[in-house]
Amino acid sequence: MTHYFFTVMPLFVVFFWLILFLLDIKKNGVAKRFLTLFLGVALVNYLAHWFYFNNNYSVYRLLDSVWVFTSLAVYPLYYYYIRLLTVDLKLDWKWGWILVPAILLSFFSAVLYLLMSPAELDVFTHEVLYHNREYRAGYPLLVRLQAMRLVLFKVIFAMEVLLTLYFGLRLIRLFNEKVHAFYSNVENREISKIRTLLFFLVLTALISLVSNLVGKHFFSDHPSLLALPSLAHSMALFGISYVGYRQHFSIRDLCKDQQDGECCCSVESESEAMTGMEYDLLFSKLETLFEENQIFKNPELRLNDVAQELGTNRTYLSRLIRHRRDTTFCDFVNDYRVRYAEAVLSSPEHFRLTIDEVAFNSGFSGSSSFYRAFVKKNGIPPGKFRKQV
Template sequence: MIKTIALLSPVYATLFWGVTLLIQRRPANQSRFVLGIFMLFACMLYVSHTVFFLEFYHTYSFFESIYLYAGLSVYPLFYTYILLLSTIRFNTRRHLLHFLPGILFGVVALILTSLLTPDQRIYYVKHILINENLKNIDTTTLTGVKALVFLISRIIFILQTVIYLIFGIRIANQHNKTINNFFSETEGKRMNWVRDISILVLGVSLAAISFALLGRSYFVQHDLLLLLPSAFFTVFFFILGHKGNLQQPIYERLYENDEELSYQEDAPPEENNLKERLLVLFEENKIYRLNDLRIHTISESLHTNRTYISRLINEEFQMNFNEFVNQYRIKEAKELLSTRASTKYTMEYIAEQAGFGSVASFSRVFKEIEGVTPGKYRLMHNKD
């Protein structure tokens, strides 16, 4: 009973989210679709685990090709999911190379299994995988060659966990930097959550490596120990599916095309004049009060492209677009909070007047800049 629960829990979690993410009738969402595929591949992985630990050794010898294919594809799929959520341009053809190891090892494992006799297949699983735990591999035999293929695939899997995790963190950081240079309101657009997911992935990776070093034979002999990795992976996949279901990707094209940039580079605007017009736009016209202000709106108002505006703000003011806009919004909010009538204003009203899209966004930015919440700031001012 314990073994069955431990084996089937991650299967149910991944199958549930895989089906849920793929059948939803929403506008085309590539990232959610890829996450659904990722969940189904993880499900195949744990179905193979189930067949192994239920001691269907002959059946598992064929399932091992699925196990290798799915195992070497889950991290590339997770990496693809992060890429599709980010603002980085996606090259589909080149990216397909990431899935070659899974296909190659899956096909080779299937061919080798087909060449083995039924007795050799059972011997491979019971003796080489369980009793020997891939030690003393004899490559002069067909079962030894199959064991070597399995061992190499495990090494590649370990490398994948580290490489794709590092790449995922770098992509998240680059995405956040880009978002801060294009949007004044970043709630729901930034990928800070990837940091939390990456920590979970790191935990999964370390756990997977540890389990690989211990060998599955260790868990065959201790049914209760199956509950630990089962609970860990079940919780991880459920959280990932939940976050992925809520996450909204950015569809807006954030970069000018090459022809526009080339034309603008040939005739750059006067920097001083552009800076003066930018300050007029913020200090006199108070354009920052638009709660969904984007750098595209600024560039249209000043008749230039976003690249110049972003570069100007970065170089002249030593901040990104998001920080530049928020300094004006916080200044406006502080003036409202400092008036004698401030106690009559709700936080929703102050946030709206200052240009924030929500009270949550207003409170977060205010505390980041001033070190206190808007409510505490108002209380301190009234006491003074």
């Protein structure tokens, strides 16, 4: 009974989240709809897992090639989901090439299965896949080719995991830089729950790599140890689904706010040096806006708003802040907010104000963003700062 529970648990987790995503399919954006496809592929994958670990030999032989495809498709699909959150405004079918390894190896496996005789199928199933019979030397050619396919699968899978992790992290980092360069309030605009998302992405990668290096037959031979990958995969799938379900902000929203879909996705030129009286005057006006007009008190202040006040464009303004203060627009604004909060916290006149009220009066959208920015600048929380002055 325990063995059955752990074989079905990841399947149940995926099925649960897939239903939730499908119920909102019409309301979901392109990224969430694509994540729904990812969960559908994962569902088929874990269904094949279930037949394998419950020793349903005849059915698993039919699903083995499908399992190869779904296993080699999930990480490329997840990478493209990240692209839809951070880079691509719409689906680009040219990216279908990332599924080529999955298609080719699953097709190779299917052809071998069709060519194998009943005796070869029996040898491959019991001596190579399940290892529940003594190993014999001198396997027939088709059995050896299937065994080679298993090795190829592990190599390709490991490469996909590493590439997805590297390029996925890079896309997320670049997207968050764009968000910090445009918004003063990045709460719920960075990739939602970014640390959680990355943790589960890394966790899934490590578990999958270890599982494939060890081999599925190891867990079939040691059913009590099946609880470890089952729990880990279930937690990872739940985390990825939960984060994806609550992720509402994407590159489409950023481009909409900037009112220039092409510009927000392009790389700014660094050819213009920030020198000359024109830029000195522009920076002086910028400081006046923040120090005298205190526009940082607007919690939803955006780069476009400041650029409009200065009569310039956001590209010049963003570059001006980066070159003169070596920081992003978000950190630039928050620096003024924290300085204002420090003055309020140090003033006996405002002693009765709560920390939340200080945060709101300083321009922060919430106490959590205020706390992070204050600790980042001062190394201590605002409550402790108040007690020390």
